Amino acid sequence: MREQPVEDISTADEKQQPGGEQGSQAVPSLTIVSHPVARRVGEQLLLSGLATGRVVPLSRNEPVFMRPGNALGMHLADPFLSRKPLVFSSGREGGVRLEPSGGVRVCVAGRVLEGPWEFSPEELEAGVALELGGRVVLVLHLADPTAKDPADMLGMLGISTGLQRVRRLIEQVADLNVPVLVRGETGSGKELIAQALHRRGPRRDKPLVSVNLGAIPKELAAAELFGARKGSFTGATKDQEGLFHAAHGGTLFLDEVGEASPEVQVMLLRVLETGEIYRLGERTPVTVDVRLVAATDAHLEQQIQEGRFKAPLLHRLAGFSIRVPPLRERREDVGLLFHHFAREELEALGEAKRLESEDLLAEPWLPTPLAAQLVAYDWPGNIRQLRNVVRQLVIGNRGQPRLQLDAQLKQELATPKAAAVGRPASEPVARGGRTPRRKPADIPEMELLDVLRGCGWDFQAAADRLGIHRTSIYDLIERSPSIRTAGALSVEEITRCFQECGGKLDEMVRRLEVSKRALGRRVKELGLTGSDA
Structure with missing residues (x-):
């Protein structure tokens, strides 16, 4: 498969986008998730021509897929795909229309397309998996046409618009001595952001110290962070230097900062305001030079309303904020991440060559239905969960020619029956797709x-x-006076409801009409125990 210069409709139209500056708007794109030649995963085709009313044909011989920012690429080249092209064109209200050909079977969400199909703008934003001929899986999504494939990926793998935005924010703030608050769901890679900030900043040659506040007993957290003198508390048998001292001149990464106790919050606020810390048992402050990066998956604003987090501390921590997108918002990265983790596992098993095949006639190692299922799954555990799934798949299929789900993974990746993706092109727009985004x-x-x-x-x-x-x-x-938060409930009200409901949290939620998660946390804090609380 010889690489060739890109001279297709997508590249030509990038230079003539209406409305001014190139790349000012995201454009529909196709990204390879699964292919008989694994190294092709992550290559992309921009459908920029759709904006000017042109159509984009797609077959095994046209057009050219390439890495973002590269000048060379190649067509899909799978000999089992037809030369008769599928045709992509502009749909209604900014959507994309797909007309299948008689030569290539196209599956979307397990359904074989029998005629023209249309995808809404909301579905493009979320990402849709297209299975072509049981051989290739593409994600139809929105992409930034100006994106480049940076030489330094900052330790983060992916080509999605959300991840590119994170990279840009890191570059903008890395050399500044301001605290950074990284927000994102569990398992989304927040610690990688802290590592990238440290490596790209002027403190790169100094220590990077990481600590998970959720993993330290609350009664020991202050001593761990700020140090303690011998005898300052039970168990302090010798002088102890804290993590702030260990990170002097460098960067301190505080994960799960929302778990900090009130005592630690006060001490953090002081060091952010004055640059001084007090070791437990000492009255003389010590000056430290530390760049603080904090991370949380908690909603700190709600914790402030509930009186569990100090608003001034949030304002200090968030000198600059970076939001890490969850994996469900970057489905075009699933294929790249899957193969990256799979390669690591295969190397450990001595089977790394499994992903090096250039045989276009071979069956894809990652079957198309499984690849499409991985793309469609919402990944509540994000990248950490994906990595675990990859490990389970690779080890469970050790020595096998293709990956297959076992019963455990089948249950884990099972999703509730959802609305069909897309709609026949003849149907009204309102009938198809996911719930549209609202203000x-x-x-x-x-x-x-x-x-x-x-x-x-x-x-x-x-x-x-x-x-x-x-x-x-x-x-x-x-803004809704008739709706309460769990933090607004009195201890007496929670205790009484707990007793009347026999400790059943679901019943308490129905009676009190507050967030189940927040109510469960308050019940736990009050030391109440019941059947499911």
Whole structure:
């Protein structure tokens, strides 16, 4: 497969985008997730021509896929795909229309397309897996046409728009001596951001010290961070230097900062304001020179409302904020990440050559239905969960020609039956796809209350049904006088409800009408125990 210069419709039209500056808007794109030749995974085709009313044919011989920012690429080249092209064109309201050919079977969400199909802008934003002929899987998504494939990936693998934005923010703030707050879901790679900030900044030759506050007993956290004199507390048998002292001149990464106790919060606020720390048992301050990077998957604003986190500390920690997108917002990266982790596991097993085959006639090692399932899955554990799934798959299929799900993984990756992806091109737009994104300000209080009740006060499920981000739920509740938070409940009210409900958390949630997660946390803090609390 000889690489050739890219001279296709997508590249030509990038230079003539309407509206001014090249790359000012994301464009529909196709990214390879699975291919008989594994090294092709991650190559991309920009469908820029759709914006000018042109169509983009796709077959085994045209057009050219390439890495973002590269000048060379190649067509899909799979000999089992037809020369008769699929045709992509502009759809209604910014969507994309796909016309299958008679020579290539196209599957979307397990359904074989029999005629023209249309994908909404919301589906493009979320990413849709297309299975071609049981051989190749592509993700149809939105991409930044100006994106480059940087020589230094900052330790983060992926080509998605969200990850490219994170890289840009790191470059902008890395050389500045301001604290950074990294926000993102569990397993999304927040510690990689701290490592990249340290490596790209002027402190790169000094220590990088990482600590997970959620893993340190609260009664020991202050001593671990700030140090202690011998005898300052039970168990302090000798003088102890804290982690701030260990990170002097360098960077201190505080993961799960939302777990900090009130005592530690006060001490963190002082060191951020003055650059001074007090070791436990000492009255003389010590000056430290530390760049602080904190991370959390908690909603600190809600914790402030509930009186569990200090607002001034949040303002100090968030001198600059970086949000790490969850894996479900970067589905085009799933193939790259999967093969990266698979290569590591195969090397450990002595089977690394399995991903080096250039045989276009071979069956894909990652079967197309499995690849499509991996793309469609929402990955609540994000990259950490994906890595574990890869390890389970590779080891469980050791020595086998193709990967197959075992019963355990089948159950783990099972998703509730969802609405069909896309719609026949003849159907009205309103009938197809996922819940469209809405502006939180357009959601009335009664609709919010009805959805919260219907979702059992599960904020993530309610956000998905309303078409908004989970964090917007908290903002809407704050503006809704008839809806309370768990933090507003008195101890007496929680205790009484706990006793009346026999400790059943679901029943308590129905009665009190507050977030199940937040209520469970308060029940735990009060030391109440029951059947499921």
